[in-house]
Amino acid sequence: MAELHTLTLAELAAGLKSRAFSSVELTRHFLSRIEKFDAELNAFITVTPELALAQAADADMRIATGTASRLTGLPLAHKDIFCTDGVLTTCASKMLSNFISPYDATVVGRLKQEGMVMLGKTNMDEFAMGSSNETSFYGAVKNPWDLAKVPGGSSGGSAAAVAARIAPVATGTDTGGSIRQPAALTSLTGIKPTYGRVSRYGMIAFASSLDQGGVMGLSAEDAALLLQSMAGFDERDSTSVDMPVPDYAATLNQSLKGLKIGLVKEFFEQGLSEENIKPVKEALTVYEQLGAQLVEVSLPNLPLSVPTYYVVAPAECSSNLSRFDGVRFGYRCESPRDLMDLYTRSRGEGFGSEVKRRIMTGTYVLSAGYYDAYYLRAQKIRRLITEEFAAAFQKVDVLMCPTSPTTAFDIGAKVDDPVTMYLNDIYTIGANLAGLPAMSIPCGFLAGLPVGLQIIAGHFAEAKLLNVAHGYQQVTDWHKRMPERYA
């Protein structure tokens, strides 16, 4: 039998079911790998070994007594943006560095109900604001493919943990690309579902009209397996959509013959060299061989998605983060002179520089006299972009383009220039603005670093996305490559 960490989540589920190994054995294996490798990766903020082993023992009981679900006994890691009852939940911020959540996020609660085993909480950009995992109060995360490079962000800890096989699967969140971009930079399969598909309850808010939880795993099959239990209506999230969750596994193997793939003209023209686009173009050829048809589509306002996002997201962030006041929870400054001093110093000292930058950007664009020029205009362009996507999906089943303009870059290379950093998300932000489901899947390497192919579908077409990704993964093996150091 192959070493446990080299197996996919689906293979591990089969192994638990056939009693090839127990959940306690499986959990010990991953905990020992965390122990061995996390000092160099910095993928975890908190590791919860006692809790994990207790949950694993419970899972083994359920398996023994025939009350197990498909996910019972499988270990996972949660991004530290999800509230976990009784466990430190920091959002990678000094502001929450002492916050023991008094409740579980719906996503956490559902997977706990299934009997999954939580290994710990993963590192991320502070409050999910970043594209390189360098804004964390707990330090930068390293890319398992090259420890001098960033893993992408904001779900960089989840990405590094799964890519290094110190966790078999992890949750992530995606506001402007925070699941897809790190998935691309670490050779993982990541899915951001339709806005409203996965509950945001207990998922610490960044930009509420854009945030969506999802999965980072080793294959489309694994993503389908976990998403099946994460998705679904939650009355505690007022924007949760009350719609049945289809059986994602049932349609994974549908033929891709006749699939219409739209190639976003604006994205293939913009900022990518012939050399860098090669793996993506090769992937498109594979889809043609599977019977798909390539059609060029144009979304003329899509290049405006980055400036639109950098009005909408900071505006919502400045509003959401006003709850951190140093009074009810979170960091409080030493010896405040008066209430104003308490607020301003607790916030000034508790937030990192990128978070403060976004709060101030948001405060400015919402302030009197500027609201119409910035926020209202951005919301109008958001509609234009959304309508262009809708028109494209009248003609094609899915859209494809690169996930990220570059492969993983050096740690420190872009930290001093926020605008250059923001442009990392040029291909991913559109799906957030329009609320569309989107994935990144591994499609090759450039100079030893992973490249991702992005697939975008219409609202609630997660099953189609997973089917399209799975079809490719049946005839290619990029998603099976792992960094040698962690093999």
Added chain:
Amino acid sequence: MSLTRENIAAIAHLARLAITEDESAAYAGSLSKILHLVEQLNVANVAAIEPMSHPLTGMVQRLREDQVTATDEHEKFQRNAAKVSDGLYLVPKVIE
């Protein structure tokens, strides 16, 4: 649009953020760059376009029955507070 350090001080006050002199200079530069990026939005023709605040159009705000659904757990919640006394959150004196 270029922001001065005075602009930054005013924004920081609105946002209730204490920032240092060094931070203020850095933010004047980086916020100006961000606003420059955002100026690209001026090229689009947005006349007669409805602003969009929710990514799924046609959704209505869901309401629930007005009944008690949560139990009193203030002791548990207040464990995360910096200063609490008799179930109350303590802050510096507001009224003399």
